[in-house]
Amino acid sequence: MxxxxxxxxxxxxxxxxxxxxxxxxxxxxxxxxxxxxxxxxxxxxxxxxxxxxxxxxxxxxxxxxxxxxxxxxxxxxxxxxxxxxxxxxxxxxxxxxxxxxxxxxxxxxxxxxxxxxxxxxxxxxxxxxxxxxxxxxxxxxxxxxxxxxxxxxxxxxxxxxxxxxxxxxxxxxxxxxxxxVELDAFSPQTSTPEQREEIRKTFGIPLDATVACFVGRLGQEKSVDVLLKFWAEEMKKEDNMYLLIVGDGPEKPKLEELAKELHITDTVIFTGKVMHPELPPYIHTCDIYVTVSLSDTNSISMLEGMAGGLPVLQLYDELNADQVRDGVNGYMFRDAKEMGARLRQIRDMDKDELDKLKTSVIQSVKNSxxxxxxxxxxxxxxxxxxxxxxxxxxxxxxxxxxxxxxxxxx
Missing domain, CATH: 3.40.50.2000 (Glycogen Phosphorylase B;)
Known part of the structure; x- marks a missing residue:
């Protein structure tokens, strides 16, 4: 045709x-x-x-x-x-x-x-x-x-x-x-441990820390301000967890200012714009993908995270509830407290349990x-x-x- x-x-x-x-x-x-x-x-x-x-x-x-x-x-x-x-x-x-x-x-x-x-x-x-x-x-x-x-x-x-x-x-x-989703481009095998370590060193993230990320254009509709407020409410420095905000957009200056007001700049990092071909190592240096956006239909950035093996934490959205299945490719949460609990749950998994979850996550998008x-x-x-x-x-x-x-x- x-x-x-x-x-x-x-x-x-x-x-x-x-x-x-x-x-x-x-x-x-x-x-x-x-x-x-x-x-x-x-x-x-x-x-x-x-x-x-x-x-x-x-x-x-x-x-x-x-x-x-x-x-x-x-x-x-x-x-x-x-x-x-x-x-x-x-x-x-x-x-x-x-x-x-x-x-x-x-x-x-x-x-x-x-x-x-x-x-x-x-x-x-x-x-x-x-x-x-x-x-x-x-x-x-x-x-x-x-x-x-x-x-x-x-x-x-x-x-x-x-x-x-x-x-x-x-x-x-x-x-x-x-x-x-471009499965081959975001497969974990497409970046090296050296690349991932270099990204962590660039942004001052300890190699043993658990890193959650959000990837996308920083517009009002993505509700990153809500994510920052949830993070401030639940996550402490001693949790050894960091949030990497990957992307740029009109809301970035306001979000950076909000992070300062919430006193979370020691654990929340804005990378700025990352070109798409350079994105996979950023995904792979992280451990979890997290989003509170209710404007997305079926976020490709989220799918790219899944292709890289990142379990997804997504704010509950009834019409998108079938996209994240608890324990299969991530978890839904309904408020800051539940988000924090799920973040710590994944952080505290032993290696075998985490590897099993990551394999399941990748498997969930193999037909995408x-x-x-x-x-x-x-x-x-x-x-x-x-x-x-x-x-x-x-x-x-x-x-x-x-x-x-x-x-x-x-």
Whole structure:
């Protein structure tokens, strides 16, 4: 099959969506499919294809995750897609490139798969002051309904995606397909004891200490402030436990200041930005992955930790409760006291017990690689390609797609 994947963000940028798409592309190509990535690129002034990626001219929005935003309407883009002649269009983002994918699918009479990655209600604070959040939320729901409405199939990595689509007023069923992880890249064998020791020495962490880590972009939605407060409440210097916060983001200065106010700077360390290829040794120098974020659907950073053998401690989230199974790949906790107890439980395991748990953790993600994801998605592609013939309705251009749903083009 010929598959066009539409995404606002792609390599060399790194985030969960990019990692998902990169792994999906590799898996589909290994199965013999031809994949074209269509993405926004603020570094180009004209459309061009290189290495099966269609780069679309865009503007960079530094305030909003550094997102590149392209025009949703482009004759050049449509020309390239006509030449590519896709069997399936797969939309992974909901902004200009995502809109473009939905409109081009209508023009070319091609079925659409839409993957929802993000719970956007948790990100409204990026664009709206607090008094305008309710109105912005209402308008955003109206807008985001477009995507499940015009997709043949909707997928998402968590049950939370179904909750969100229902919340925005869509009755479309969400097929839950868990996120993938680069198993080989994060296997414990990919780093050396010397690399791990060097990281500990760099940050002044004793070699015999137990280290918990959180990896991710330091935005408000990740609730790292809650993690720091839990840590301050439960963990003492004499516990010989450290917390490594790996990543950067707009909240980093505030979080560092909060750590000072909580008097935990002797056991909490901020590494700053770590490039993705350099991340595995940081994972492997740690012993536990911990998160209190309730905005994630199926955190790829968490899965990378699991691939590295780190048992996960996750704040209980009913719709994500099946992702961490007590005693198999980690433990759920409901408050600071329970988090502290679980941290100390893992710290106090003897070597045989800990090795057994780490083996179980790695085993729990062994089916989360490129091949598994591609096979899941391939099944969906074949189903809609065979059972949902391209619609012979009149061409619906982007302006029509918007106006049908109450949006006025000026």
């Amino acid at each position: 010929r598959i066009a994947i539409f995404t606002e963000t792609y390599l060399p940028q790194i985030n969960g969506v990019v990692t998902h798409i990169k792994i999906l592309k590799e898996g589909l190509e290994a199965l013999g499919h031809t994949v074209l990535i269509v993405t926004a690129d603020s570094k180009t002034r004209k459309h061009y294809i290189k290495d099966n990626v269609l780069h679309c001219p865009a503007h960079n929005l530094k305030r909003i995750y550094g997102l590149d935003l392209a025009s949703p309407v482009s004759r050049s883009r449509l020309h390239y897609l006509r030449e590519f002649n896709p069997d399936i269009i797969h939309v992974h983002n909901e902004f200009s490139i995502g809109l473009s994918g939905m409109a081009i699918a209508k023009i070319l009479h091609v079925p659409v798969v839409y993957t929802l990655h993000t719970m956007y209600d948790d990100y409204i604070y990026y664009i709206a002051p607090k008094p305008l959040v309710p109105l912005t939320k209402k308008l955003s729901h109206r807008y985001f309904r477009l995507f499940p409405k015009y997709a043949n199939v909707v997928t998402g990595p968590s049950k939370k995606c179904q909750e969100y689509t229902t919340e925005i007023g869509s009755d479309k069923k969400v097929e839950v397909i868990p996120n993938p 690689g490129a091949e598994t994801l591609a096979n899941y998605i391939q099944t969906i592609y074949y189903q809609i390609y065979k059972t949902v013939p391209p619609k012979k309705s009149p061409i619906l251009h982007l302006s029509g797609l918007l106006s049908q749903n109450g949006f006025r083009h000026k």
